[in-house]
Amino acid sequence: MSVLELVDTHVTHVTHVATNAASQAKPAAPEFADAEKLVDHIIEVVGKEIVLGAPLAIGKPIAFINALYQRAKADPSITLRIETGITLEKPVGKSQLEKNFLEPFVEREFEGVPDIDYIMDLRKGAVPSNITVSEFFFKAGSFLNSPQQQNYTSTNYTHAVRDLLDKGVNVVGQLVAKRTIDGVTTYSLCSNSDLALDFAPVLKEMQDSGKPVAMIAEVNSNMPFMQNHAEVADNVFDFVLDQNLKPDNKDYALFAAPHASISPEDHMIGFYASTLVKDGGTLQVGIGSLSSALIYSTLLRHQNNAVYNQIVDELHVAEKFPVTRLVGDRGIFEEGLYGCSELMVDGFMNLYKAGILKREVFEDLTVQTLLNKKKITTDVSVSTLLTLLEHGAIHQQLTAKDVGYLKRIGVFRGSVEFFNGQLQAQHQTMKANLGDAEALQWITKFCLGDKLSGGAVMHGAFFIGPKDFYEALNNLSDEDHKKFCMTSVNYVNDLYDHFIGSQQLKQAQRKHARFINSAMMVTLNGSAISDALENGQVVSGVGGQYNFVAQSHQLPDSRSIMKLRSCSVRNGKLKSNIMFNYGHTTIPRQLRDIVITEYGIADLRGKPDHVVYTELIKIADSRFQQQLLDQAKAAGKVAKDYTIPVEFGNNTPEAIQGIYQKFTQQNIFGPFPFGCSFTAEELQLGKALKALKAKTATPKGKIKCILNAITTPKPDKTIQPLLKRIGLENPTSIQDKLTQRLLIAELRGR
Missing domain, CATH: 3.40.1080.20 (Acetyl-CoA hydrolase/transferase C-terminal domain)
Structure with missing residues (x-):
């Protein structure tokens, strides 16, 4: 459910945060158009010892982080510790050959995606002594044999908020989407509701006790606006960086993971x-x-x-x-x-479009239990009403609370009203007594809805995926959006009671x-x-x-x-x-x-x-x-x-290949069933380079490959364009000439 809906405060945390903040008359968060000015303000609020908590993957507020990092880099009197996970990087080749292969691909696939300054400096060993970067989850394999091993924090995802607070986090940053409907502005936690929903009330309590902490949002219009638990009021954050307040601003592109090949x-x-x-x-x-x-x-x-x-x-x-x-x-x-996954991958969208991800779950225990026991279905009928009565969810003589409950779960239409013990619908009035046959017939005709409302087919804590996944999320209808609920990682990942x-x-x-x-x-x-x-x-x-x-x-x-x-x-x-x-x-x-x-x-x-x-x-x-x-x-x-x-x-x-090849001939399986980010040339080159790397991993394999390369014929018209793509059409050094021969041999299948 969204904060834009009028619901009981116990239903969702988002509503609790919004109503709690509103009850204390907290104004909407001040907006900044310039990251540098926001950094100035943050230093005024929390001082020069800053411990920044940033979400994993694409939820990082990159403009703010880069501005804060560069400020601390230029001012040694600032102590900055960045606590985060999964810092995403554009692919960079280790050898010149890998660089030649990757650079055109990266320019095309990651156009408009900014670099994160601290990760660039980490790779160069150029992070100053007054700055520390600590992660609780590495992008797989990204920091093997790196000094960053010393700054890794081992923690369960569900304990991350607790551990970050223990580390003294005093600034929490988040990339968000923004929208205004009928004059009401809300923000969406989008890809990372995972920790923010748990941070918000804790930081509010810390502020109320006089501790200098701040929760900031950075607006990016490319972020899919997720509703339900992810949608929060405009006073949940303390400060908002919205560079769209500047004329002609263009928000940076989101990091998108290319479709992986499936072996x-x-x-x-x-x-x-x-x-x-x-x-x-x-x-x-x-x-x-x-x-x-x-x-x-x-x-x-x-x-x-x-x-x-x-x-x-x-x-x-x-x-x-x-x-x-x-x-x-x-x-x-x-x-x-029903999807219940800390990471909502693009596969869930494919399952949804195929009509597989369709089992709706509900935030009401009675409704969910009755659905599980097949006492009711998501289709509303008079039987739904009587079953709820039978199981004590409502009273025979309906009360105002009963009517509000029935409207909220979709059993009653939103237009039904309750006044002085009577129901009002379509300009007619009837006693609110389910034990009266005439009243029940009238209620069936004028009050019942069509479907249970508030159902979700997916609960996730964060998402990342390819470009077409973000596009699919952006293009969901309002009705479809309501079925995808980004929420707290503590809700998704364990069974303990949660708010x-x-x-x-x-x-x-x-x-x-x-x-x-x-x-x-x-x-x-x-x-x-x-x-x-x-x-x-x-x-x-x-x-x-x-x-x-x-x-x-x-x-x-x-x-x-x-x-x-x-x-x-x-x-x-x-x-x-x-x-x-x-x-x-x-x-x-x-x-x-x-x-x-x-x-x-x-x-x-x-x-x-x-x-x-x-x-x-x-x-x-x-x-x-x-x-x-x-x-x-x-x-x-x-x-x-x-x-x-x-x-x-x-x-x-060989046994695997036998069954695989039999069915690939029927267009079953295949390496890229969900799309491919590489050109045909890149696929051919990538396959050859990968095979060559594996074959030359041992001294014996390297010698064999070199012998094959020496005797391989010169490149023909089919191989020349591939050599040009990889920058080896006219090698000059002995090393490049040997590399060219090795690649030609591999492309020829020798």
Whole structure:
């Protein structure tokens, strides 16, 4: 629900914030057209020791952050600490070849996207000593072997507000959208309602106690204006930077993540995961190609169910992985799904457009419970009214409070009025007694609405995605917008009572939940490694993964699903991602549940260790299965006479390619099912460069590639344009000439 609607204050936090602020007559936040002047004002308010809390990903107020950073950089008397997560950067190549490939792409795809000054200086080692940047979640792999490892803060996403307050945050910044309707101005938290909704009341309390803190907003008209919990009153912030107050201002473009390619292995992982998604259930997914693959197969299941079931049968899913029969599904989505995911990815929009993301949940526990029990539907009828009466939600002799409640949930039309114990509708009056047959008939004719109102098909805490995702959000109708609710990460990520909704309500909404996350590695005891390496270096962060895994164990019909590729190249050598043990754990073994690789599904929850070990070995790559089995037997975790069943002994890339190629010939799967940001030339070059990098990762591989390059023919007319695109059409140095020959050989498939 929006703050523009007149509702009871207990319904949403947004309403609570707005009405609480209004009751204390707090005026609308002052607006600044110039970032430098806002920085001046912030220093006046909080002083020269500034701890800035900024949202992760695209929610950062870049103009304000850059102005504040440059001020502190120029004035050593200012101490600035920036506390944030996922600082986004445009791709930059390490080698000259990578730079030649990326620069035209970046200029095209990231046109108008500003750089964040502190990250540019971090890369150059040029951040002055009076400034510190600390993150609780790295963009994956972005700070390996970096001094920034020392400034990483490990925290669950749901604890971020608490930990930032403990660190002394006194300024909170947020990128917002703005709109004015009938003279009423509101702001939207847009992509990052995640922490701001929890920060707002706490900072207000701190201000009331005399502490110098400030909450600032920066307006950007390119931000999709999200309603519901994300829409807040104009006095929630203390100061607003709106550069559109200056003539001819053009807001900067949002950082958009290009569509990722989906490999055959990723498609298989996504396909297996889709067999566990229950119609009428709840879905959480992460970011990246594994999640895109899951979305694709979920769409395939609904839109081309015959082919989907053909693949299920050819992979012998039901026979090899009986958990799919117990908790999964393979039919179309008749009831549909509800999305409850800390990250709202573009895939949810694809599911919505396909009619899959359509199970609405409601902020009223009685309504939600009755829907779950199928006592009512979202279609309103006299039966809806009588069922609410039967379950004590309203009185037989309706009161003013009952009528307000019925209007709010859509059972009564908004035009119905209550006065002196009577109902008024369409210029007629009737007693408000549901026990009177005549009154009930009149109410049915003149008062009932058509649909329950206030339903949401999606609750998310933050979003980031490709350009077409932002465009889709911007182009949603008002009716569609109301179904997407960006809200607090504490509401989405755990089940504890929260001022937005109780634990009972969350449990009622999240039936048949499938909390699907990704891992880098899994050990044979079921522990998952998702955020860091055993030497302590952090790859990304815990984020919300632990919360979702723990939550899944609290809900009676929920499952936690961990996806990973069976193997990867590390230090130039192919290694299994299912390992006997590892020196770091993100998710402990006691929270093990379901694990998926491209070779299938391991059902681990509640199983004894010998089953856990063998189930994971069954979905490992066959090149590593025997080694893993020998280690398990040596440790006494698996019986000495156990052998791997023959049906699990062909876990090879060739087997994956066989099934993949069969169905790509039918236009099923494919590397870019949701669109591609690269040109045909860039795709060809990118594939060749990636392959060449892998082949030359070892001394033996490098020698082989050089020998191939020496004997490769000169480039023909098909290769010349590719060389020109990469800046190697006329190499002069010996290094460039060798690089050209290596690339030509790879492009020729040698």
